Amino acid sequence: MAGTTAQLAVAPDEGFRAWLAAAGGALAISTYQAGMLVFVSWDGRQIRVLPRRLDKPMGLDGDAGRLTVATRHDVTVFANAAALAPEYGRQRGSWYDALFLPRVTWHTGDVQAHEVQCAGEGIWVVNTRYSCLMRPSSGYSFEPAWAPPFITDLVPEDRCHLNGLALEAGEPRYVTAMGETDRAQGWRDDRSEGGVVIDVGTGATVARGLAMPHSPRLHDGILYVLDSGRGRLCRVDPQAGTLDTVTELPGYARGLAFVGDTALVGLSKIREKRHFGGMPIERRSEPLCCGVAVVDLRTGVRTGLLECSEGATELFDLRFLPGLTRPNLIGLDRAESRHAVTEPNSAWFLRPAEDGSATGA
Numbered sequence: 001m002a003g004t005t006a007q008l009a010v011a012p013d014e015g016f017r018a019w020l021a022a023a024g025g026a027l028a029i030s031t032y033q034a035g036m037l038v039f040v041s042w043d044g045r046q047i048r049v050l051p052r053r054l055d056k057p058m059g060l061d062g063d064a065g066r067l068t069v070a071t072r073h074d075v076t077v078f079a080n081a082a083a084l085a086p087e088y089g090r091q092r093g094s095w096y097d098a099l100f101l102p103r104v105t106w107h108t109g110d111v112q113a114h115e116v117q118c119a120g121e122g123i124w125v126v127n128t129r130y131s132c133l134m135r136p137s138s139g140y141s142f143e144p145a146w147a148p149p150f151i152t153d154l155v156p157e158d159r160c161h162l163n164g165l166a167l168e169a170g171e172p173r174y175v176t177a178m179g180e181t182d183r184a185q186g187w188r189d190d191r192s193e194g195g196v197v198i199d200v201g202t203g204a205t206v207a208r209g210l211a212m213p214h215s216p217r218l219h220d221g222i223l224y225v226l227d228s229g230r231g232r233l234c235r236v237d238p239q240a241g242t243l244d245t246v247t248e249l250p251g252y253a254r255g256l257a258f259v260g261d262t263a264l265v266g267l268s269k270i271r272e273k274r275h276f277g278g279m280p281i282e283r284r285s286e287p288l289c290c291g292v293a294v295v296d297l298r299t300g301v302r303t304g305l306l307e308c309s310e311g312a313t314e315l316f317d318l319r320f321l322p323g324l325t326r327p328n329l330i331g332l333d334r335a336e337s338r339h340a341v342t343e344p345n346s347a348w349f350l351r352p353a354e355d356g357s358a359t360g361a
Contacts, residue, residue: 008038008051008311010291015304017047019294023259025322028067029266029292030057030255033314037069039327040292040306051311052329058316059116059126064323067100068123070113075125075136077104078329083347084340085328098327101340105332106136111156114163115215115317119170126175131159133172133200146172149203150180157184166216166223172200174223174238176213180205192278197225197236206238211280215256215317219263226253226265229279231288233265233295247300251288252281255318262303263295268314290314 012020020027026041036051037060056072067078078100085099112128127134127142131151134142144154151159164176179187179194187194195210211229216236218224223236224246231253233246246263255266269288270279281288290313294304308315321327330337341348 008034008036008049009309010040010047010049011307011309012047013305013307015302016292016294016306017042017304019262019304020047023320025064025259025320026324026327027264027292027318028060028062028321028327029318030054030060030069030316031312031314032056032058032316033268034312036312037329038312039329041324041326043326048326050326050328052331053333054331059114060317060319061116061118062319062321064098064321066118067319067321067329068116068118070116070125073107073110075106075108075113075116075123076102076332077123079103079342080327081340081342081347084342084349087349088328088330088336089326094326096326096328098321098324099340100327100329101342102330102332102337106138107141108134108136109141111142112158115165117165117167117172119167122170124165124167124172126162126165128162129156129158130154131157131162133162133165133175146200148175148177148180148198150182152182159183159186161187164214164216164225166218168218173218174198174206174216175200176210176216176225178212192229192280195227195229197223197238199238207236207241207243210243212252214254215266217256217258219258224256224263226256228253229281231267231281231284233263245300246297247295247302249293249295249302250284250286251290251293252279252314255292255315257318257320258297259320261297263297264318264320265293265295266315266318267291267293292318 020042029038039050059070080098085096089095114126117124132147133145137143161178166174195213197207210227215226231249235244251267257264291307
């Protein structure tokens, strides 16, 4: 049975439903095309889908305690005020076990922030417009932290379309870019084969020939990457510079997370040709879909699919939030985010009513 909201409809197949029911957590999915951060969870009886409006959400990272999200002009950290979640649900005739509230926002400007990766309190952001990795800053829009060796100047020209980041031991290890070019928008000239994976430590390119790659990830010591324009999940051998296809999927692949021996891959339709036209996946006979594929890494078999049937045609990133059954999030645009006050030992909703009443937990 499809999960439906006023803005989004999804159709999970039996494989996805079975996986989510057994996974012990929820998914957070960003779609900048639809302007939503979406929670998908299993409440013990059925799949629940909860979209929250954000301004062009792209990269996200986090867990059951904290979510960091890159949007059009900002990077915001949301902390889970779990003690307030039941009260918030009761006010709305529902139930939640997590309530993510905005706690810190850095105003970056429109740097085209793509992926976000967190290590403890440290936050790394892929700054696509300036072709670099950046750190959020309290004194500037951003502080550059690293750039590919072929980039000669940090200027707002999107020279190589740097877009993905993998951490190792809390430090940047690999990035993806759509080209090794040092001129404004130069990556567009060879979108179907110019994509690369770069070792941050050495600056060496360890894989070439990808079609608009995204989402490099290290999992169990293995480097994975999405060969997006071919709809492939691949393993990378950085020493040999080779790619091994784990599976092919029915969509432009972007967004990757792991739960044990399972890979979760975001899929998008190709809705316009200026950015995505000419990709090899367009030559596939099967229709492309928008959704999340569940892949068994041991066999390469797709065992489940959550398809977005209405309200979204592209996904950007996704994360698995272990231990959560019904998460919610309040954005800065909602008054409730200012009424909620937390400290290490208590949490309160301060009422704006004249009597100054409050409810606490």
